[in-house]
Amino acid sequence: MxxxxxxxxxxxxxxxxxxxxxxxxxxxxxxxxxxxxxxxxxxxxxxxxxxxxxxxxxxxxxxxxxxxxxxxxxxxxxxxxxxxxxxxxxxxxxxxxxxxxxxxQSFDPELVDELCAVREKLEEMAVVLAVPRMTGADLAETRGYLDQADAAMVAGDPQRVVEANRLYHMIFGRCSGNRVLDAMVSGMQDRVRIIALLCWSWEKSVGKEEHEQHFAVLEAAEDGDARRAGRLMREHIRWFREEYRRAYR
The missing domain is CATH 1.10.10.10 (Winged helix-like DNA-binding domain superfamily/Winged helix DNA-binding domain)
Structure with a gap:
């Protein structure tokens, strides 16, 4: 009672x-x-x-x-x-x-595992399809989101960090040329935002490593290496899943 x-x-x-x-x-x-x-x-x-x-x-x-x-x-x-x-x-x-x-909705590690298992496949596919199609303006926009996240981390503003990261992930779906894939990637990002904020509230150090991984994906995309960029995105999401499980309260 x-x-x-x-x-x-x-x-x-x-x-x-x-x-x-x-x-x-x-x-x-x-x-x-x-x-x-x-x-x-x-x-x-x-x-x-x-x-x-x-x-x-x-x-x-x-x-x-x-x-x-x-x-x-x-x-x-x-x-x-x-x-x-x-x-x-x-x-x-x-x-x-x-x-x-x-x-x-509560996000226990098992549910996050299930969500991230789907994200790994979809977002890797989105990156592989997007990289050959991304223009200089698209890449500059992507880098701009990471710059926003960087500034927000310096300011200690997790809300702005996760919003910039959400837009970063969504741009690969948008540039993939596949409307169904774009909708599926975008449709998961609200839940990812909540999970990221929870993880940040428990373990503030995750932001720096996440940011470095995002930049690694972008650098591969700027080099035109779609497969490497896709692999790095898959590895990033797998890391995110493991960090959440480790930090879960």
Whole structure:
């Protein structure tokens, strides 16, 4: 009983932080500016607010998501909140169980292993296909993301680091020339962002080695060596998987 009560307090605290943090303007949009009868707009705003709170760890993995409380926070009915949560569940950011209802998806090492096993194959393929197609502008854009990550590391801003890294990984899918592959690579990056932020919060030293590995992939791409770049990307993701397992709390 005490554990359940503590979990509820924890969830409320994180949601309160969310409402007064990065999602404050979105919450204001929902409660003050949106016609109450427009279900689709209400659901979209609720989706964006909850998603941003999850991606920024303001709603941490395992936090219970109670429709009634979220609806009260937004000043709307439960129905658009329910739609938003179902959409997030489809994206792998929210999990639903028969007994505990909706919670923010937890990422135990086994789930991260499964995700990274898929990433290794898809992102290696994306890099191999992308490198021969990448223009000078594409390579400069890729280097720009790494420069952004470098500056964010110096500033001690993990949110900016993981966002720059997300864009870095996505550009290879975009340049692969395969729209299905691009969508699959992009579709995993929100979960990767959460995992990276968790790992960073447990083991801050991972950022430097990750950054060096990203640069190694880029240098191979700049040399036009698609297979080496693809192999380095696969090895990087495997390293990331092992680091998460080692740091997992």
């Amino acid at each position: 005490g554990s359940t009560h503590a979990s509820t307090i924890h969830s409320r605290r994180h949601w309160t932080e969310c409402a007064h943090g990065v999602t404050k303007d979105i919450v204001s949009d929902i409660s003050d500016r949106t016609p109450l009868g427009d279900h689709k707009i209400l659901a979209e705003h609720a989706y964006e607010a909850i998603k941003q709170a999850i991606l920024n760890l303001q709603l941490r993995p395992g936090t219970q998501l109670v429709e009634r409380k979220l609806a009260e926070q937004f000043g709307i009915s439960k129905s658009p909140v329910r739609d938003a949560l179902q959409r997030l569940a489809g994206e792998g950011l929210v999990s639903q169980t028969r007994f505990s209802g909706m919670t923010v």
